[in-house]
Structures are given as C-alpha cells and as structure tokens.
Amino acid sequence: MIRLTPAQIASLDTEPEYRMGYHKVHAKLSAGRSEFGYILNQTIFLQERENPWQMNYGWEDFCGEAGKTTISIDFFRVIPREPETLHGVRYIAVSKEKWHVFAERSANAALNACGPTREKLLANSEVFAKAAKSAEAKDAPITVTSEGEVFKRFSPYPNDRRVTAGRGLVAGTFATTREDADAHIKTGVDAVVRYALPEDKPASNVFTIRPAADTDLQRGTVAPANNQPGGGVEVIFVIGLPDGTVTGPITIPDK
Amino acid sequence: MTTIRLPAIWIDRLVHLPESGMGYQRVNIRLQRGKVLKNVMVFNAEECQVLEPFEPSEIEDVELVR
Numbered sequence: 001m002i003r004l005t006p007a008q009i010a011s012l013d014t015e016p017e018y019r020m021g022y023h024k025v026h027a028k029l030s031a032g033r034s035e036f037g038y039i040l041n042q043t044i045f046l047q048e049r050e051n052p053w054q055m056n057y058g059w060e061d062f063c064g065e066a067g068k069t070t071i072s073i074d075f076f077r078v079i080p081r082e083p084e085t086l087h088g089v090r091y092i093a094v095s096k097e098k099w100h101v102f103a104e105r106s107a108n109a110a111l112n113a114c115g116p117t118r119e120k121l122l123a124n125s126e127v128f129a130k131a132a133k134s135a136e137a138k139d140a141p142i143t144v145t146s147e148g149e150v151f152k153r154f155s156p157y158p159n160d161r162r163v164t165a166g167r168g169l170v171a172g173t174f175a176t177t178r179e180d181a182d183a184h185i186k187t188g189v190d191a192v193v194r195y196a197l198p199e200d201k202p203a204s205n206v207f208t209i210r211p212a213a214d215t216d217l218q219r220g221t222v223a224p225a226n227n228q229p230g231g232g233v234e235v236i237f238v239i240g241l242p243d244g245t246v247t248g249p250i251t252i253p254d255k
Numbered sequence: 256m257t258t259i260r261l262p263a264i265w266i267d268r269l270v271h272l273p274e275s276g277m278g279y280q281r282v283n284i285r286l287q288r289g290k291v292l293k294n295v296m297v298f299n300a301e302e303c304q305v306l307e308p309f310e311p312s313e314i315e316d317v318e319l320v321r
Binding site: 153154155156157159160161162170171172173174175176195196197198199203222225234236 | 272277279298299301
C-alpha cells in the first residue's frame with residue numbers, strides 16, 4: 001500500500017471513478033516496476049492482488065500500512081470504466097466484475113509468457129472478456145422498479161398469452177423500458193430488430209406496463225440473436241405482475 | 256419451416272414457464288417415438304416452427320432450454 005502525494009490526490013479530482021469509491025490505475029513505482037491496482041478514496045494505492053474486500057481493514061489501518069512503505073508512485077494512468085457500465089446497467093457491471101478480473105489477469109500473465117502458454121493465456125483472456133460483455137437481463141441480478149416507471153412490450157399477437165385475463169403478467173415475462181421504446185421503435189419491424197425477435201411477423205402490438213414501485217425485475221441489454229443485432233434494453237418481470245398493471249395493445253405500423 | 260400449433264395442454268404449460276426473449280421460448284420437444292427436437296422456438300406459447308413436421312398429438316414432453 002502506498003499513499004499518494006497531495007498533487008497526485010488532486011489530479012484524481014477530474015478523473016472518473018472505476019466503481020464507487022475507487023479508481024483503477026496502472027502505476028509506475030519508484031522501485032522501478034509497474035503495477036496494476038486500485039486507489040481507494042483518491043488516497044491509498046493498492047496493488048491488484050491486495051483486494052480490499054478481502055481485507056479486514058478500516059481506513060486508519062490502510063493509512064497506517066501505507067505510511068510504512070518507502071516506495072512511492074512516480075506516475076499513474078487511470079483506467080477508464082467500461083463503456084457498457086455507463087448507461088444505467090450498474091448492477092450488471094458488478095455481476096460481471098469477476099470476468100473482467102479474470103480477463104485482465106490472463107492478459108497480464110500472457111505478457112510474461114511465451115510460446116503455447118502465451119497463446120493459451122491470450123485465448124483464455126478473450127473467453128473471459130466475452131463473458132464479461134454479456135449483459136443480458138437473464139444473467140443480471142434482480143433489482144426493483146422505481147416509482148412511476150413505465151415499460152412496453154411488443155408482440156405480433158394481440159392476444160399475448162403472457163398478459164393474464166386480469167391484465168397482469170405471468171412470471172418470467174420480457175419487456176422493455178418506455179424510454180427505449182419511445183426512442184427507437186416506430187414500427188413492428190423496428191421491434192423485431194432491436195429486441196432480436198426470431199419471428200418473421202412484425203411485433204406491432206404494443207402493451208403498456210405500469211408496475212408498482214419496488215417490483216422485482218432484471219435489467220439488461222438484448223444480445224445479438226436470430227440474425228438480428230439486438231441492442232435494446234430488456235427487462236424481465238421475475239415474479240410477474242398483479243392484475244390491472246397492463247393496458248393495450250395499441251397497434252403501430254408493421255413497417 | 257413448418258408452423259405447428261401446440262395442443263392446449265402444452266400451451267398452458269408454456270404460459271407458466273419463463274420466456275427466453277420477448278414473446279418467445281426456446282424449448283426441447285420430446286415426441287412419443289423417442290425423438291427429441293432441440294432448440295425449437297415457440298411463439299406466444301402456442302406456435303412452434305420446426306424443420307421436420309410432426310403430429311401435435313405425438314408430443315410427450317416440452318422442456319424449456321435454460
């Protein structure tokens with residue numbers, strides 16, 4: 001652990017955090033080597049292997065330990081947060097952190113390897129990086145709706161069977177946010193493309209969903225599938241919705 | 256591709272299983288003669304598209320692909 005200089009601390013004022021409360025950096029140490037690591041609270045540098053969440057340390061302990069070292073940081077480069085974590089999918093990013101760590105660890109190890117070992121480490125890194133980028137709702141942790149949040153569901157079928165007789169939803173039903181729908185969907189074909197639907201038929205029937213606040217759901221991004229690019233926001237109503245929460249459908253043009 | 260409408264018993268079963276995406280489920284269909292049709296898309300819990308047609312009454316089980 002290394003304490004930053006006042007100038008280094010000040011330089012982080014304008015740098016975005018990697019996650020709440022810490023920056024991720026690549027630092028050149030006065031001892032001559034370079035290390036990946038984290039800067040907690042803009043003040044204390046930890047090497048990557050010194051995972052703070054595995055330590056039973058308080059803030060004073062961090063400061064005390066950092067004061068014992070004679071090594072300082074010559075300079076550091078802040079590693080930006082992944083773009084996919086910056087658009088309201090915070091929970092997914094956290095759940096994928098393990099794969100980011102594995103990918104980066106394999107890539108770093110490959111730098112010091114050669115021959116077949118290097119090739120294998122690079123291949124592993126790619127596999128982990130791919131897993132880290134998966135942001136589908138089905139892989140996301142369960143979160144809750146906000147007060148007044150509205151969702152839309154697109155279907156080729158006006159008699160959508162996921163909508164119950166009492167105008168609720170059965171468990172495990174997909175939808176999207178009103179914001180995503182309003183911004184991107186003007187026709188039934190638009191919905192097929194953005195939500196990667198396997199149907200040939202345009203999803204031109206639009207249901208509006210108004211759940212109560214704190215309803216369980218998973219949020220994510222539609223992965224490319226069914227020869228469609230996806231990319232829309234998808235949510236899953238994990239335990240369904242009670243009667244009276246769904247209206248529609250209204251019909252939008254097919255094309 | 257042939258579109259086959261599922262019998263009511265399977266519609267009722269699928270409606271109570273989670274979706275694989277908006278409006279569809281990916282399932283394995285086991286037929287009475289032992290054949291299993293894998294990764295079949297079912298739309299609105301009622302219509303499936305298959306390469307090899309079969310009689311709906313032949314269905315012995317439908318299981319969601321996780």
